[in-house]
Amino acid sequence: MVGYRHRSRGGPDRIGAEGQGGFVYGTTPHAPEAERQDAFADTGVSRALSLAATLIDAAPVGLSKAEIRERVEHYRPEGETSREAFEQQFNRDKRTLRRLGIDITSLGSEDEGRDGHGGDHDFRYVIDPEAHGLPPLRIPADEVIALRHAELLWSGTRAQAAIRQAAGALTALQASEPAGDRAAAAATADPEAAQVPGALPPPASVRLGLADDHVLDHLGTLADSLTTAAVAFTYSPRGRHRAQQRRTVPLGVGSRGGWYLVGHDLDRDAVRVYRLDRIRGDITRLTAPDDSIRTVLEQIADGRIDPPQVTREQLETLGPAHGTETVELEADADVAATFLPHARHDPVSSEASHDEAVRLTVETTLHDSFLGKIAVALPRVRVLSGERLTALVRRHLEAVRRAHRDSPVPAEELRAPRTSTTNDAGAKIARVMSMAAYLHATGGARASDLLERYSITPRQLHRDLLSLQQSAAFDSAQFGHYIDIDPELPLTRRVFEKQLLAEDPVIRIALPGPRLQDTLGRPLRLTAPQALSVLIALEGLIASQDPDTEPVRQAAARLRDRIRAIVPAELDATAAELSVAWQSADEFGHEAVLRKALDGEHAVELLYEDVQNRRTRRVVDPVTLLHDGARTYLRAWCRSVEGERNFLLGRVLDLTPMPDTPLSDQARALATEPARRPEVPRRRDDELVILRFAPSAAADADAWAPVREVWGEDGARTVEVALRSGSIAVDLALRSGGDVTVLQPEELAGEVVRRAERGLAALGDGASSSVEYPGGQTKGRTP
Incomplete structure (x- = not known):
């Protein structure tokens, strides 16, 4: 009534x-x-x-x-x-x-x-x-399946809700028809359409957090300015403690583990790449163009600058490696296992008795994660050869020491973490x-x-x-x-x-x-976050390169083009420049073995090193691979503790397939439950630690489930977290290269400085200022 x-x-x-x-x-x-x-x-x-x-x-x-x-x-x-x-x-x-x-x-x-x-x-x-x-849409059955796959591929943050709402709007026409009519219409249009499954099996891998709320807002803002105007924002480059003002003409956006903006920096008169999660506050459009802005826009208009090509070239340089080098290490027996996965499989160079030092020949990318491992293990690991590695680790530790000597205690009182922006007026009305x-x-x-x-x-x-x-x-x-x-x-x-x-x-x-x-009974046009979320999800499905999903990927490409045809012109332009490619954080090659185990539905045995550097061997039933930005986790049923666990692949030191051990009933039941972002477990006796994340690393604080926090004017984020042991905070600071500072308790901050100085002493004397990351501040590197 x-x-x-x-x-x-x-x-x-x-x-x-x-x-x-x-x-x-x-x-x-x-x-x-x-x-x-x-x-x-x-x-x-x-x-x-x-x-x-x-x-x-x-x-x-x-x-x-x-x-x-x-x-x-x-x-x-x-x-x-x-x-x-x-x-x-x-x-x-x-x-x-x-x-x-x-x-x-x-x-x-x-x-x-x-x-x-x-x-x-x-x-x-x-x-x-x-x-x-x-406008009325009738989406073929195979594209509905692709949409459902895209929805399943992502989990967490506003993006998943936006994809789900967009999917509901796009399929509203089918939903308004009686079930019998839908089946008949689908069967008439496509003989296989009537075979659309009511529920799809969970995917072997899931992307956690397609983009957080602020990144989605930035993408929506850039949709209005891509290649047509200049924008300004406050940016926090890596390794800098102060945010900087940037003016740029946006050329394209893309994902390489994180979301990046490629733009022509007006103050440097050069192409630069910016991580969107390092932009503090809003992106504003410059409404009064000067000569430098007009020059760049004219070059775009007459074809002298090709935004898609420049975007592709720049994003392709964002690989995880700073370079490769063969180095010789010697590690005490208690830390050797941490570096064995990096070593060449040479029994002469990488094996020793339990009480002897182990010599390792390592082919390393000199990535930050490897530098962090060396920094934490010093002086129990020694660099026998590798001048560039030594210089980079020295600079890494000098930054740690400097950050802890200079970093102030926050002036503002810590408070509960800020809530999501998904309930602003527009989001609620939509x-x-x-x-x-x-x-x-x-x-x-x-x-x-x-x-x-x-x-x-x-x-x-x-x-x-x-x-x-x-x-x-x-x-x-x-x-x-x-x-x-x-x-x-x-x-x-x-x-x-x-x-x-x-x-x-x-x-x-x-x-x-x-x-x-x-x-009012007709779905709203897709909002910018919804349209971008579903288009990004489809691009991710298309870029997955999984041969088993080839038909689904083809359908996803057709659906992407169908959606682009009905969104506003500025969103279509942004979608045309979207570049999504997945970088693997699997430095030890475990992902291929785990995919075979998932396909074969059998258990694996792994040697795992946790955040407290404790190593355990355990038999687990793989459920899903979770990709969370630059981190990849194995979601599994652990038989040792009889519960769900998430294992960071970078901490899996050894992995052995067990093809004769089928998955347990508990693992099969767990596979039917939605994946969640891994969280740091808490206990009553956990130690409260206050950490400062530099502006360039502020987003990384989410992984540690802050209890309280405060944001500084420069974009730095100070958080209170609960940890099993203070040693976790010390190791985190040493691994970060100065991006994470321990503020309280003061004794832990002092321990970080002492450890850094011991590491520097173990490296010996040497100047680090002349050694740079290849491509560090040049074209193709995030400024």
Whole structure:
């Protein structure tokens, strides 16, 4: 039943349908204190939805500002609501809806600079129902499968929710058809279409965190400026403690473990590569171009600069290696196992008795991770030959010592980690409108489905549904034609979560009137984060190079082109420049062995060194490979502890397949559960340590699950973390090369300095300033 109500001053006296099962989940004015209303609609969301619904209903004539203020309940001029407050609310809602792809046009000469003084009747606002939402799409069955694969390939952060919501919008047409009609239509179009599986098996590898919230925001901002304008931002280069201002003309973006911007740096008059997660704050577009900007843009326009080619060339240089070198090491027996995986398999040079030093011949990339291992192990490991390695480790340790002598204690008080930005006004409105279209298209969905599809908490689902229920199209008589939700919603969180969610009813929606059913029942255009997320996910699937997924990758390429055809031009331009390639963090070649074990469904035995440098041998059942930026984990069922564990491949010192040992039932059950980002386990007696992550490494702090934190003005991030042992913090600082500083306890900071000085003494005298990383600050390296 759809609710209708005259605008009154008494409050939200909604008419609703009785709840399923013969009772209403609600409260009365005389309810006990514990049952009184504590759940409310989000007024901002309901106001924006009501504005959209009212303007759609008023098409094609539209409404003036005065009529909007008088009609829409949430703008009503009562109490202390002033004209200026209405102007602020209305302009904010208008901008938000336009940003979400809801095209509010003005019939007349709109001038927001007058702050609402005069001109209310000079123009009228209107939303064309025909132009609202996504154009009708009928996606072939194989492309639906590709979309589902892309969704499964990623896990964590806002990106997965954005992909899931985009997938729901793109397949809304299929969802609105009866199941029998969908199967018949698919079978008619493609004989194999009727064989679309209801559930796909979990992928052998999963990407954790396609991009964090800030990187997605940066990608969306760059979509408006790629090759057409200059931008400015505050940047934190590696090895620098102070952020710097940069001005650049964006040429392209791409992923090589992390997300990078390739641009022509205007102040250096050269191409540079920037990591997006090192950009502090917002990226702003430069609106007053100078001669240097015009010169670069002219070179792009006449073909002297080829942005796609320059982007590819620059990103190809971002490999993990600084160079290769053959070095001779001698390691004490207790640390030799750490370096054996790096050594050539020569029994003369890499084996010894338990109490003897071990000589190793190592072919090393001189990557930071290897330098960090040497820094931690000194003086128990000695560099017998390798001048460049010695110089780089010396510089590495000098940076550690300098950071701990110079780094200040944070002036600001540490506080709880900042929350995600996914619930800003635009994101909430987009989610609620997407939910309305999904419920309308499917005829209803269970509450559990909504929780999973939109990656929200029960409390947020409750608030979203209440916001929908308080949204209406208001007519000239000031009657509200309300959206109706069935079953009727309780007004207390306890009843909603303990009773309604426990029953998991089908949530249904009734949109008032044919016009609103046709428009609000149509999915919104993809937002920039949704479009970029799903396009990046498809690019990642295409770039996976797994021969077993060739048909899926071909379908993903067709779907990518189909989506690019319906997104705004600036997003299409960004998508055209997306370059996604996966770099392996598997320095020991374990990934190929583990993929065979996953395909063969058998166990493996591994020798593992944990963060406390303890080595254990254990038999595990591989479940999934998890790629988290530059780190790769094996998600497995560990038979030794009888539980789920995540093993960093860089710490797996030895790996032996066990083809005659099939996977356990526990591992098969674990494979059906979604992958989560590995977290540092906590115990009651863990030691609290305060660490400072330099601006260039601020994003790495997430891996240590901060308890409290504070961000500095320069982009540095100070966090309090709980660790099993203080030695973990000391090793982390030594490995980081000055990017991570131990601030408290002071004795641990002192231990870092002592260890660094012992390491420097073991290396002997020598000047490090003349040795540079190959390509360190030149073309192709992140500045």
